[in-house]
Amino acid sequence: MSGETLTIDRLGTHGDGIAETEKGPVYVPFTLPRETATVAREGETGTLIALTQAAPERAEPPCPHFGPDGEGGACGGCNLQHLETDAYRVWxxxxxxxxxxxxxxxxxxxxxxxxEPGARRRMVLTARRTENGMLVGFNQAGSHNIVPIIGCLVGDPRIVKHLASVRRIARAVCATRKPFRLTVFASETGLDIAAEGAGRVSTRQRQMAIETALSMKVLARLTVDGETLVEARQPIVRFGGISVVPPPGAFLQAxxxxxxxxxxxxxxxxxxxxxxxxxxxxxxxxxxxxxxxxxxxxxxxxxxxxxxxxxxxxxxxxxxxxxxxxxxxxxxxxxxxxxxxxxxxxxxxxxxxxxxxxxxxxxxxxxxxxxxxxxxxxxxxxxxxxxxxxxxxxxxxxxxxxxxxxxxxxxxxxxxx
Structure with a gap:
């Protein structure tokens, strides 16, 4: 792929490198200020082809899903794994x-x-049934494509270690070819999983979902569009030591x-x-x-x-x-x-x-x-x-x-x- 050579001037508010050109700014994900890059340009958007000069603040991304060559596509969950920690915190x-x-x-x-890594106790995942199976992950950067993840460095280990089970839950409740949302919260008593937009669940699917959920010893509650299918125990979050049972898919600090x-x-x-x-x-x-x-x-x-x-x-x-x-x-x-x-x-x-x-x-x-x-x-x-x-x-x-x-x-x- 051919492209043009650009010098990155600064980081934008979304974490993209910005190159100022005679035709206006070009936004190039996964680049940093003072870097020189070969970029495929389309209007204001640039796709990184190769770095010809890296910034001193550039770090090796720790996640295999990150970046333009990320495993399964460029995961849109993180923007700045390539920026050294001190510089990241300043930015x-x-x-x-x-x-x-x-x-x-x-x-x-x-x-x-x-x-710190592993701190996100509430993760909102996207799921979709395909001919090759059920995809569960984050949207690819700049698109609606789903990058299937098998691990996540920002996610709470109580969620990440059970992603395969979350995928089985998604398969069991899915009654649509469209993408739908899975909110997974690591409560004090187990995982609280809320599916939204999965379609109308048939009686057979409902039974499959219940059986799958009950096989997950770590599950506290499973809901589909607000309807509780399984509640092995109430999901609990504590605010200053006071126990709260949040509604399905509730907003909670991450x-x-x-x-x-x-x-x-x-x-x-x-x-x-x-x-x-x-x-x-x-x-x-x-x-x-x-x-x-x-x-x-x-x-x-x-x-x-x-x-x-x-x-x-x-x-x-x-x-x-x-x-x-x-x-x-x-x-x-x-x-x-x-x-x-x-x-x-x-x-x-x-x-x-x-x-x-x-x-x-x-x-x-x-x-x-x-x-x-x-x-x-x-x-x-x-x-x-x-x-x-x-x-x-x-x-x-x-x-x-x-x-x-x-x-x-x-x-x-x-x-x-």
Whole structure:
């Protein structure tokens, strides 16, 4: 394959190397700044053919599935295994620093809290039936092709060692030729597997799936499109020692260590408050911890997640009151008047951020805010609103829980001036 020679100038926000050319930028996955590469170019996208000069920061990828020549295709689960660890951590911290600076926010930004291999306790896999058998893995970088994986360095070993069994489960529940999703969570009591979009399961398939699931001694629960086929035991996750049974496929932080770090920051900042609001509360990762010392009002749009939080709070001992409020905070944020008696707030929204809610917090008398985000761009926007409304940012803490990916969490701690 012929191509053109490009010099890589910088890394983009998605981890692609970017070459600036007379015709505009070219995005080349698996390359690094200061590298020279032969590239097959199509518009703004470049495919690496060969490196003619490697950067000093280049590392040998530890996973056989990684890169343009990866086993089974270029797995899209990781973007940056080819970048040396210290340089990787500097780059990932910059993913938080840069959007804040672009929004005119000057504040202390802590060092990156690192993520170790094998930390991802929640993995979302893609499955599809083919003529050659059942594929289960991650989508190939830049395509819908599935790269079948037999191992994964970022995945929790409790999941990875049972990938063959997960594949058998996928085969048993599959009633479609289309790709479908498998969410696998390593709970305290075993694997919680949720299949979504697998098609209408026949009676025979249902029986096969049940038999297959029961043969997996490590399985806690199997659900298909929300219907429980097998529950050998309730899947349990603990938030500060409080047991929660999450709904099938629930959003949970991918890394227990990252969740603990975020919770420590939030609890430390809000300590002493008597009434706290946890907005976008999910299953209660923050609320249940906070309720040991303060009354907590929780707001969340997902009914099953709130039901799990409520049940956990009711069965736990030694908690202050936990109030449940199901609402869409994008369309119906808690108003400043609703927060009249609330001293402190934590919010952890989806990637879209909490713009409407930030405006109400800015107009309220709330004294302390902990803003948790998986999207530095929308976090920077929301922080700018809060600063304009009278808050000062005490610190921002970048947290890595998606190793070798461009995704980064951040916790910003604010106090009203």
């Amino acid at each position: 990932k911290r910059e993913q938080v620093v840069r959007p804040l600076a672009m929004n005119g926010i000057e504040t202390e930004i802590a060092p990156l809290y690192p993520c 890394s227990a260590a990252a969740e603990d770090r975020m919770a420590d920051l939030v609890l430390g900042h809000l300590a002493g408050a008597k009434r706290i609001a946890d907005l976008f509360a999910g299953c209660g990762a923050f609320a249940l911890r906070l309720a040991r010392e303060a009354a907590v009002i929780t707001a969340e749009s997902e009914g099953p997640a709130l039901a799990a939080l409520d049940a956990a709070a009711r069965h736990a001992t030694g908690l202050k009151p936990v109030e449940i409020d199901r609402r869409d905070l994008f369309r119906r944020p808690l108003m400043a008047a609703d927060l009249k008696y609330t001293e402190a707030v934590v919010f952890d929204p989806p990637r879209a951020g909490a713009e409407a809610q930030a405006h109400q917090l800015a107009a309220s008398k709330v004294c302390r805010v902990a803003a948790v985000s998986c999207n530095p761009a929308t976090l920077a926007r929301d922080l700018a609103i809060l600063v304009e409304g009278g808050f000062a940012i005490d610190a921002v803490h970048p947290i890595d829980q998606f190793l070798w990916s461009p995704h980064v969490e951040a916790v910003a701690l604010l106090t009203r001036r």
